[in-house]
Amino acid sequence: MASLDQLRRQVWEANQGIYRAGLVTMHSGNASGIDRERGLVIIKPSGMDYDKMKPADLVVTDLEGKKVRGKWKPSVDLPHHLYIYRHRPDTGGVIHTHSNHATALAMLGRSIPAYLTAIADEFGDEIPCAPYVDNIGDHIGEAVIAAAGRSPVVLLANHGVFAFGPTVAAAFKAAVMVEDVSRTCHLALQLGQPKPLPPSEVKKWYDRYHSTYGQNEG
């Protein structure tokens, strides 16, 4: 069983990572991770400069959002993270960004079809865009879960991106990759209408990526 300090380090690295990768600006966005055994979530504090944030600044809460440890207030987006953790028991990390290209497509309410082998690899299907919802109660969490399917990323119309995965590192990878493929798709859509890969082709890439790719045997 990993220690809470290890999770704290992972969440801090993910928050630093989305900042250095240009997925967030000033105080926008946030990353969290969950310790399922202890029932604790670690998340970025609200409105804090990324480049001044230290691991000790992160906030620890329980699954109802009650602060357990930390001197700062947690991100105002904490309820959305918690909703995802409660409704997707396979989730270990959640990241929220307003990354420019993904959010631009979300501003138009557009899902991203599997135009690229990289989309097939990572997402296994089109990347869904949930309709606009306000910030009251669980509206955002509900919209994300309703739209997700097996995609590790949901775009939120007029708002931004939620990415998640079995680990904080997996959520980070999904957050980076959705911006990268959104950028390539946006560039192509400016010049013409690309053709999505048919589902049978998408499956070939997804299956290979999720069986033989990386250093773990499939």
Place this chain on the structure above:
Amino acid sequence: MASLDQLRRQVWEANQGIYRAGLVTMHSGNASGIDRERGLVIIKPSGMDYDKMKPADLVVTDLEGKKVRGKWKPSVDLPHHLYIYRHRPDTGGVIHTHSNHATALAMLGRSIPAYLTAIADEFGDEIPCAPYVDNIGDHIGEAVIAAAGRSPVVLLANHGVFAFGPTVAAAFKAAVMVEDVSRTCHLALQLGQPKPLPPSEVKKWYDRYHSTYGQNEG
């Protein structure tokens, strides 16, 4: 009461910040701050390399623009900063940039509607674009104040951006955020026509952001 040296440091950091954030190029742009109690303004010198500028190079003037301290000439945009300080007593910092995406929208004379929850959060309404004015007398300052409303940023047609706020740090945040949301909006506008959030939705985000966000109690 903060010392003048603290303000000098803040103004220097804001000038370094707009340079490192890519909001200014070569010698374009400038940041200033005001010490209301002493009636003194600190501003970037004219035509100086950002990466060679030291805090001691900044110029101190009174509210009529008379140099009080410093070996260099102040920015030629000093009169516009002073005009804003005189007409908006709640202003502690002013920043001028030609940041690319915001200026591109300004080149077309376009205000930026509240297409994004991030615009609602930070600006509370559409970000106004003032009509083109020349560089004579107070024309620029007048145009900025006439267009501002409660927005902390005004675009100036065919010219660039003025951002301001209760502190130098707040002006800096507004200058960074207007470029960020301009970039996302520009990307969306290339592909289609996004729908602005209705005023009732904008209010929800603005009110939350200005009450519960960050580390100060609302």
Place this chain on the structure above:
Amino acid sequence: MASLDQLRRQVWEANQGIYRAGLVTMHSGNASGIDRERGLVIIKPSGMDYDKMKPADLVVTDLEGKKVRGKWKPSVDLPHHLYIYRHRPDTGGVIHTHSNHATALAMLGRSIPAYLTAIADEFGDEIPCAPYVDNIGDHIGEAVIAAAGRSPVVLLANHGVFAFGPTVAAAFKAAVMVEDVSRTCHLALQLGQPKPLPPSEVKKWYDRYHSTYGQNEG
């Protein structure tokens, strides 16, 4: 005869180079080099962070893809590298990326005409785009070789870029330059229809570049 350690260093530098140049994201892409005398290929491991990869992490295989040295699994794209090495005996290095601008044109199935003197210099003709192929067997290698002609780069529809050259450094230069000219071409194509240079003009630039340019006598 260069040592295998020198080649290992070159391949590591090319992998670092494509990452620092922004041509690859997270785990996408890979660079390899061949030692023709020893019949050995050195390639990036599958799914490894670029910024944590050390030269010793690279994988050494023979020309049939059998691992000869290394603790990690090789890139899943190894078969495509090997196919190119077998069918182009003048090739010393191969690089695969999903670099955004080149891949956006590939997403539309577009070859890149010689719109620029820089394209004439480096590529000597239009940069070809091969049709979409799946990831089975040698389909990708075959598509690349069939489309290449004398171009050191082939775009693969809905997928990305393969670049190659007599050395690993030459493949790296081709991978960087195709993204650079794709970016400029994309920018122009957003605003209008540029005219390609006629073949007689392309020849002038290509011949000069390949005779008098650089520090080696033509």
Place this chain on the structure above:
Amino acid sequence: MASLDQLRRQVWEANQGIYRAGLVTMHSGNASGIDRERGLVIIKPSGMDYDKMKPADLVVTDLEGKKVRGKWKPSVDLPHHLYIYRHRPDTGGVIHTHSNHATALAMLGRSIPAYLTAIADEFGDEIPCAPYVDNIGDHIGEAVIAAAGRSPVVLLANHGVFAFGPTVAAAFKAAVMVEDVSRTCHLALQLGQPKPLPPSEVKKWYDRYHSTYGQNEG
């Protein structure tokens, strides 16, 4: 009288500067400076990595292009630099780039009207685009001089940018600024048709910028 070593340092800094500013890629582009009293030009060597280039690697030639000092071959673009030095006796530095946004407009044969106060400030008029010419003899130098007028920058159709000025630093500033304003103009032109400033307004900005701006008295 400045020493030749000072000029060598300035030319080296300009070459480093265009690389760090992203105006050149791999081996593209070059910067030079002239010592009018000694009749000597210092220029980048052909095909050398910018980040490995040391001041001692630069090549010294006379105004006919005969190498006077240095172990490397000079840039193949040397004749164009020399032509500009011979025909514009007020020129102290010349820079050639393929910077993406300026070159994209050049690819379409477009001059850049004074859409922005920043263009009026720096260029005093529209930035001209010379028609395509080949690389034979003085064709490029002739095209640049014929198109320049008082602009410190000329775009070359299907090719790139020549920037020059009374000093190497002035040429560098012009090369940076043309890419910056090209980027903003390109962004605006994607969404609509901006209106250029009328000549009487351009004159106001240019005259202020060239009289009261900076630290030298006008």
